[in-house]
Structures are given as structure tokens and as C-alpha cells.
Amino acid sequence: MGKVYFVNGFLDAGKTSFIQDLFEESYFKIDGVTLLIVCEEGEVEYDDYLLEKMGVVVRYIEDEEDFTPEHIEELEKAVKPARVVVEFNGMWMRKDLSFPWYWNDIMEIAVINGKTFELYAANMKSLLSEQVRNAYMAVVNNCTGLEDKLSYFRRNLKAVNTGLNIVFKDDERDDIVIRFEDDLPYDLNADVVDVDNDSFSVFYLDSLDNLDRYVGKTIRFTAQVMKSRGKTRQSFLAGRYAMTCCEDDLSLFGIICDYDDLDSLENGSWVSVTGLVEKEYMDKYKVDFPVCKVSGLKAADKPEREVINVV
Structure with a gap:
């Protein structure tokens, strides 16, 4: 067939x-x-x-x-x-x-x-x-x-x-050629790029789609600590859940964060993460992923909207 x-x-x-x-x-x-x-x-x-x-x-x-x-x-x-x-x-x-x-x-x-x-x-x-x-x-x-x-x-x-x-495509079914680089709710040229709670999904998706423009940037964002069992590196996932369909259908948006003092973090706690974005190739998925090299971390309040609401 x-x-x-x-x-x-x-x-x-x-x-x-x-x-x-x-x-x-x-x-x-x-x-x-x-x-x-x-x-x-x-x-x-x-x-x-x-x-x-x-x-x-x-x-x-x-x-x-x-x-x-x-x-x-x-x-x-x-x-x-x-x-x-x-x-x-x-x-x-x-x-x-x-x-x-x-x-x-x-x-x-x-x-x-x-x-x-x-x-x-x-x-x-x-x-x-x-x-x-x-x-x-x-x-x-x-x-x-x-x-x-x-x-x-x-x-x-x-x-x-x-x-x-x-x-x-336009109304005549011709392709619309458009660049989206400048349409971001934060300043990528700032010394520290502040990603507020409402912009986390934009940061996550855009970093996957346009990783090279984040590499070498210092980013600050709030997310939940998600530790994995059987870890092979000193890292945790800084994540937010997104509702892509309904309350029973949540997707995890998460950034890998390398952090030396991992044992001091409580799983499920909310933290403000500051770190340098680097690019790392994930052989399992055959794709480059963003990795945050944490330079600063402190406890943070849970966002008013814990779950990101998207389509």
C-alpha cells in the first residue's frame, strides 16, 4: 500500500x-x-x-x-x-x-x-x-x-x-512569507531576559523552534521543580503544565536545568531560575534541545494561573 x-x-x-x-x-x-x-x-x-x-x-x-x-x-x-x-x-x-x-x-x-x-x-x-x-x-x-x-x-x-x-496562505491561496523573530513578549537583547509567567509557553515553544537565538542568553523564569528518578546528571526539569485540549489533557513544557546543588531542591516546589542557555544534542530524539546552566535559583510563589491555557 x-x-x-x-x-x-x-x-x-x-x-x-x-x-x-x-x-x-x-x-x-x-x-x-x-x-x-x-x-x-x-x-x-x-x-x-x-x-x-x-x-x-x-x-x-x-x-x-x-x-x-x-x-x-x-x-x-x-x-x-x-x-x-x-x-x-x-x-x-x-x-x-x-x-x-x-x-x-x-x-x-x-x-x-x-x-x-x-x-x-x-x-x-x-x-x-x-x-x-x-x-x-x-x-x-x-x-x-x-x-x-x-x-x-x-x-x-x-x-x-x-x-x-x-x-x-492569503485569500488567493498564495503563501504568506513572514518572519516571527521580533514578535516576542520579552526583550532578547536585555542582559537578563525576563520571562514572566504569562510568557513561559512562548519562551518554551520559541526556544525549540529558534534555539540558536537563545544560545548564550541569560534567561530568568519561574517554573516547578521536577526531578527524575535514576538521574545520570545533576539536573532537573523546570516545567509548567499546559492545557492544550481540556482539563484531562495536559502537556508538560519543561526546560532541562543543570544545577550542582540538586539535593537541596524539593520536588514539586516553585523556583525562580536564572541561567545561561546552551544547546545540547539529544541522541534519543535526534534533535537539539535548550539546556539552562543555572547561575541563580531562589524560591518563588506559585503562579496565579498554575496551568498554562493554550488551544
Whole structure:
């Protein structure tokens, strides 16, 4: 079985247009049949001529309970596709899905309407989070006139999936090229970069995404001491919990802190950490991580909002 492209998003996000654009790309052409499984029909309809030209066979699944491995296998047996593209229904829960056992190469793509992002983030947080949690890429459409909000969109999406690749597009579906370096709630040029309680999530996510601009900077922030068992180095995790979906779905945002007097720290206590940020390669994850070399540490009050609230 070839690659499976799983495209998720709410109605009117632009899923159909995105998929049709994919079919027209030269790099997306293949020999053989593509099975397109459509789970909802929006205002934009597929171009029958284009689909026939590209060797695409469309099948519809209208009810959530019919999206099962068994039913999908029946569709595949009848069509015998070289690959599968799924236009999923954004109102169905992604986390409840089961796929055919042989779908071992799935690329998930979330398509989002920039003009309704804040509405869905406020009122359908769990569904939006599930759309991006396992996605490789998010395409945020209709962002003309929203340039000043894109960094906010980006931070909130990254809070759910730190490895997410995000593409912003204008109302004509052309890419918006934008840099986010200067849009930070603290001064990176200060002798000591003060990260207040409301900015910790920004610091954590941006340090993962743009680590090099933090290396060599002295940072000060408040977090909770989280010691690990069987430690192999004198370090602790300075962490905050973030609510990315609901109260039962918390993610840990934590910075590794090297500290010589580790035994003096009480696990679970809140501290103000001052230290120099360095870069360290984590072989287990094949990626560079920020490490804080602690130069100052003192007890701190628990923040008024202990849990960071993101998308």
C-alpha cells in the first residue's frame, strides 16, 4: 500500500481546494489509481474532469460509524488504489479512529480557516486540537488582513504539536512569507531576559523552534521543580503544565536545568531560575534541545494561573 494522505479540518476550511491543488502538482502525480475518500461535502465541489484525468476514484463515507478499517478495506478491494487520500469530517473525533493495519505511511494534514481560527479555538478546542495533534503540516488559509495575528495562531498550534510545520496562505491561496523573530513578549537583547509567567509557553515553544537565538542568553523564569528518578546528571526539569485540549489533557513544557546543588531542591516546589542557555544534542530524539546552566535559583510563589491555557 502506498502513502495515505489524511486531510482534516472544519467545514469551509478549504480542504477540497487544497486536495485539488495537490492533484494538479507535478510532484503529486503517480502511476495507478488514487482512492479519494470524502467524508463531508462543502460548497466547493471536485472537478470531475480533473479527477478523471488524474486517475482518481471518489467514494463517500457519510456517517462517522462507517469510517472503520473493515469498510475502508472493502473500498480498497473494489478500487485497488496505489494510494489513498482522505478528506475527513472535522466534526468527527480523530482520536477515536482506527485505520487498516497496513496503513503504515500516513501523512496527516490539518487545513484551517484563519478567519474562524479564534472562534473554533474558543468553542471547539478539543476538536481543533485533535486535528493538529498528529499532523505533519497545518495549512492556514484566508489570512489576508490577519498578518498581525499569525504569530498568535502559530504559538497556539505549536503548543499542541511542537513539530508541526505551518504554512500561512492569503485569500488567493498564495503563501504568506513572514518572519516571527521580533514578535516576542520579552526583550532578547536585555542582559537578563525576563520571562514572566504569562510568557513561559512562548519562551518554551520559541526556544525549540529558534534555539540558536537563545544560545548564550541569560534567561530568568519561574517554573516547578521536577526531578527524575535514576538521574545520570545533576539536573532537573523546570516545567509548567499546559492545557492544550481540556482539563484531562495536559502537556508538560519543561526546560532541562543543570544545577550542582540538586539535593537541596524539593520536588514539586516553585523556583525562580536564572541561567545561561546552551544547546545540547539529544541522541534519543535526534534533535537539539535548550539546556539552562543555572547561575541563580531562589524560591518563588506559585503562579496565579498554575496551568498554562493554550488551544
